[in-house]
């Protein structure tokens with residue numbers, strides 16, 4: 001078995017000194033000046049330590065210095081080190097490391113970082129090999145991360161021993177850090193990576209078993225399709241929960257964007273806010289959205305096209321929220337959130353709403369506009 | 371008073387017992403059935419030839435072949451690997467209302483083994499009288515107008531309620547329109563599952579994150595002209611009592627829908643509050659919980675379903691009636707939903723429960739509720755003192771007869787979660803606890819319900835064991851995670867196989883097919 005092991009050594013440095021992330025060299029300098037010290041190597045070691053029982057059975061491929069080599073050697077592993085040692089490392093190095101490892105046919109890529117790191121890995125790896133994140137960054141919105149470093153180690157161990165064979169798709173999400181530091185939050189869903197599945201140990205974002213989640217999403221899609229009325233425009237939001245709706249209709253789906261459907265035919269794919277407004281002008285329309293990411297947003301994260309203006313035109317009674325039961329439970333009782341940037345629209349959402357959770361089931365859940 | 375003792379040196383028997391099929395030797399027999407004497411054989415012929423063809427097996431059944439001694443040894447070993455039904459410290463089985471079931475009632479139930487339900491009514495007047503009188507007790511306790519004792523368990527009674535609701539709306543010509551039932555996430559799962567089986571859609575209310583019970587506002591969002599009924603447990607799994615329950619009922623009834631109260635577990639309110647006063651149209655009791663008769667393998671169970679006057683005509687037939695002179699079975703209900711089970715109820719359970727109520731009397735029933743609540747309040751205090759234990763919702767508010775706790779804090783600190791602790795409890799010779807129904811709305815949950823039959827020492831023992839294990843988790847988390855160490859069986863080697871239809875096997879044949887290919 002071949003394990004790729006990448007540590008983003010500077011991940012998490014901003015958090016301790018009150019900065020919101022460490023993406024960007026300038027910020028990193030500032031973090032250093034404020035007294036931040038590297039957190040990620042310690043956390044990565046905590047996870048890797050759990051793999052010591054396999055010391056003679058796995059080959060570890062890693063990058064020089066604090067990007068993995070030091071951590072592995074400190075634990076007694078004898079890793080194969082790729083790439084050149086550098087004093088200062090950045091996102092490009094993470095991507096380059098992932099690319100080299102991919103070329104060498106790794107079975108699993110274990111990496112430590114935050115949302116930025118997950119995005120770097122995603123850019124290169126996509127869904128080609130299973131990955132697992134050791135949470136070490138300031139921002140962990142992505143579902144590719146385990147709950148804590150220890151559980152990342154436990155999942156990796158089980159996966160490499162062949163005890164875990166199931167894989168699920170997990171969200172890669174990130175917030176625009178430059179905007180975030182100015183208190184504007186715009187998060188984006190970048191895509192999905194494959195992650196070994198273990199009920200208790202992987203980020204609780206979607207804690208259900210993959211088969212269970214899949215069949216729940218399938219059953220939700222049946223309900224949505226059954227409820228479709230002639231001549232109404234259906235604006236289908238992004239995410240894996242809405243995907244089966246399009247599959248059932250036999251239509252192409254934009255996983256990370258918004259599609260419009262009428263009379264079970266595609267009207268427009270991957271539309272912008274302006275295009276949506278044009279399409280719905282003077283017509284009856286409904287929005288189908290799901291909860292995106294771990295914090296429970298239905299609007300304002302990953303689907304900015306569905307703006308306050310769009311929602312105002314369509315009307316709150318024409319919004320159908322869908323989510324699996326497990327996804328709702330994983331919100332830990334926190335309300336579903338709406339952040340359209342339009343206070344009046346946000347306020348309309350301060351109420352209870354129905355969420356479709358399967359063909360025959362709905363949950364009445366609290367929604368909160370920010 | 372008895373002294374608290376934690377059984378540190380407990381050790382369960384571990385026989386490493388094979389499955390009985392693995393003990394089988396072809397040709398071995400436990401008993402040899404004698405051939406009939408020639409004279410009888412001549413007269414009667416081969417009696418088996420009279421069996422209808424459709425009832426005859428094509429192949430011999432695959433049964434283990436094993437001697438008498440081996441069979442007895444096998445089951446002795448298995449019994450030694452249990453904690454003993456009904457005789458353990460079972461306060462851990464929250465939502466299950468485990469209480470001690472007086473042995474005398476088992477003896478009484480033995481007295482009716484010779485009665486057959488197809489006997490003429492005139493020959494079982496006593497049994498019918500007990501049925502009738504027990505129903506009368508239930509009417510008093512709940513305020514309902516009539517009961518059926520036919521269902522064989524709680525979920526079965528709830529299913530019967532759903533069927534009655536269907537019949538009611540059908541008779542009003544509204545069934546097509548009213549296709550939704552409303553329940554809450556902390557009500558028992560059968561309150562959603564059985565109406566779904568009866569053909570309804572399910573709308574589930576989520577609790578307010580502070581109070582732990584759904585807001586009236588959430589109910590109002592759910593109620594519409596599509597609502598057929600609400601199915602609700604109160605107190606819910608959390609042990610929190612919804613004090614606005616009458617307003618809930620009003621809201622639902624104002625929309626033309628019915629209200630069903632799941633009182634499977636009525637231990638916290640016997641003789642104190644009634645379904646009728648809250649306005650409910652129907653309710654049920656798990657006789658095998660609240661009314662002191664055994665659960666599970668010591669069962670069978672019984673679910674008593676009560677309704678108000680306007681629903682009586684839909685009850686299953688037969689009902690047991692009294693004409694002033696004799697008791698009789700009444701099948702004359704043209705609008706009845708029919709039968710949900712054979713005959714008129716689980717007779718031995720009804721008898722045991724009748725005896726239980728007679729022994730306690732009205733005052734005694736009330737005392738059951740008072741002691742259950744008192745026990746629970748005392749245990750809650752003890753358990754919440756354990757560092758690492760939390761209780762979600764309604765901080766500082768007392769629960770009724772059970773509490774859903776959590777180990778979130780301990781898990782974060784040590785990595786030892788509720789499943790680990792549950793397994794470790796067995797090492798102290800007491801029953802592991804009930805975590806929660808699914809989904810786990812409260813993470814790392816455990817649910818305790820100390821019924822009236824447990825002593826102060828029992829409660830203290832349980833809390834002390836939990837406290838000790840929490841300490842162990844802080845000292846040596848791996849040790850707790852690897853538990854149990856002193857029980858008959860260890861961890862399940864591959865727990866994920868329990869979830870995998872390709873791997874799970876609940877019969878020997880399935881095991882051979884899936885694992886011995």
Ligand SMILES: Cc1ncc(COP(=O)(O)O)c(C=O)c1O
Nearest residue numbers: 465523524525526558603632634
């Ligand atoms: C509140 C509640 N309702 C219904 C049931 C179902 O009862 P049974 O297990 O007899 O089907 C239970 C038992 O677990 C329960 O606790």
